[in-house]
């Protein structure tokens with residue numbers, strides 16, 4: 169192979185075309201030339217002796233081709249990757265979803281538990297607390313974001329102890345029906361077909377309007393009056409489809425306020441963050457009135473991460489979040505809305521203030537919060553929702569909107585910083601118990617006030633958690 173080695177040098181030092189010539193018939197020439205030990209007047213310094221076989225030449229031609237392909241591949245791959253991330257950064261709204269079990273179970277021995285272990289853990293933790301408040305308060309709850317429901321699309325959503333078929337008609341109106349068909353129980357949300365303004369059951373083809381009336385039975389001459397299903401009160405507002413839930417079937421007692429800038433398209437959707445958490449719904453909005461936790465849990469800056477066991481490390485102390493909340497109570501005509509102001513800044517080296525922001529916060533019923541903020545750079549609004557998917561399984565969403573001049577990459581950074589702070593809450597919620605009579609000090613007084621306010625969303629028949637026996641706890 170010494171000749172092959174020499175040829176490889178020649179091939180690697182030559183341009184592509186001559187190399188192909190060698191491959192396609194010049195083998196003998198090269199070989200003969202080598203055997204003749206050629207030298208010439210213009211080439212006296214080079215004596216080339218090559219003992220080559222066809223396989224040698226093919227082998228090194230292949231090597232050279234692979235080398236060329238590898239360079240092209242890496243170059244193109246790098247270019248496409250950079251372009252893709254630039255595209256995402258500048259043109260795609262942020263999307264981050266953390267499912268149940270992905271945050272907050274980090275401290276278990278033997279590392280991250282398996283999915284089955286997490287499932288059992290979650291089931292066991294559903295027995296948290298005594299005198300747990302009812303698990304499904306009355307109010308408006310988000311089922312899907314508007315962007316997640318296209319025209320002609322249907323989704324099955326299980327939440328608040330119910331099963332819903334949420335669909336959008338061909339003209340764009342969203343409706344919510346009971347998922348189970350009154351005929352023989354087919355699930356309208358799984359395989360149901362939107363037909364114009366109606367929804368067709370996938371089992372035998374009965375067709376229902378958004379009001380729940382059956383308008384067609386394909387194999388029957390008549391549609392009897394009993395052929396109807398439950399239509400749930402719904403509103404599509406502030407970028408999401410909400411359902412009204414009341415344990416006694418009472419019609420909506422109040423409305424969700426419309427954020428004008430979202431409704432009239434004056435602001436830009438910047439992205440969303442979603443967390444699933446294993447806790448009682450009351451724990452989530454209670455955060456707003458729990459000022460003491462703002463000055464402890466949320467102080468370390470986002471770079472210190474979301475793991476409670478390491479986030480308080482002093483190496484991150486150079487930058488700290490400082491929050492202050494001021495309760496403003498409720499107005500007489502809107503007792504279902506609790507208001508408070510919140511200020512924030514990032515304190516660097518205990519001296520300089522950055523990212524100063526002012527929030528006007530409106531907790532609207534048990535399942536929705538609007539956080540309107542202003543800062544030097546820009547202003548915007550977070551629409552936060554909480555929906556109980558199961559008694560102690562909540563889904564929290566934060567959707568961010570800003571002015572049209574606010575670039576998506578800025579929203580992305582902002583949402584990420586917010587998400588890290590929520591991650592910390594999630595880790596607390598996933599592991600805490602519910603204290604019906606917490607030992608509060610004077611400075612905690614807003615928490616007691618908040619609990620009295622929240623109690624208005626429970627009525628006598630609000631469902632409570634059925635405690636399970638120890639044997640039920642394993643799957």
Ligand code: FES
Nearest residue numbers: 349352354369372
């Ligand atoms: S179960 Fe829906 S049409 Fe029969």
Ligand SMILES: [Fe+2]
Nearest residue numbers: 455461466593
């Ligand atoms: Fe918090």
